[in-house]
Amino acid sequence: MASMNRSDPVILGHVLAEHRDLFHLMHSVQSRLAMAGLPGLPGPPSPESRADLLESLHHLREHLGDHFAQEELGGFLEEAMTRIPRLSAAVRSIVAQHPSLLAELDRVIDQLTIVEKSGEGAAGAKSWSAAVHAFEAFAAHMAAHERSENAVVQEGYNEDLGLVE
Ligand SMILES: [Fe+2]
């Protein structure tokens, strides 16, 4: 269509690259979580692996904050909405998820801080498992969020290109 311009594949490629970066950061937290909590360990993981994990979480938090801010500034979501106005409601509900996702990640970080204070015994093990579950829930919400974002962008571009009915 006439509204297509040469920057479109660049925008779409940028979105996908950003989501790949986020996926890698999520994965690095997940593998640290898995390594830190090897089965058979009596309590929470060692202070070293907790510190390492916390660092990867802070890194993810920083990146995610920037990523969301960038999406909210306009760019691909706005672009999809302009092209296909009926996507507006979907875009608005996607953007509205950002603050709660960030708050959820902040709670995972807080939860790990509680592990620090709970010591090495049963209380430590319990708060460690709460932190692991909190991150798993966050990861599931995050994956659903990125999936709906990719779908909106894909729909916006495909329809505009006449690739769908
Ligand atoms: Fe987003």
Ligand SMILES: [Fe+2]
């Ligand atoms: Fe995103």
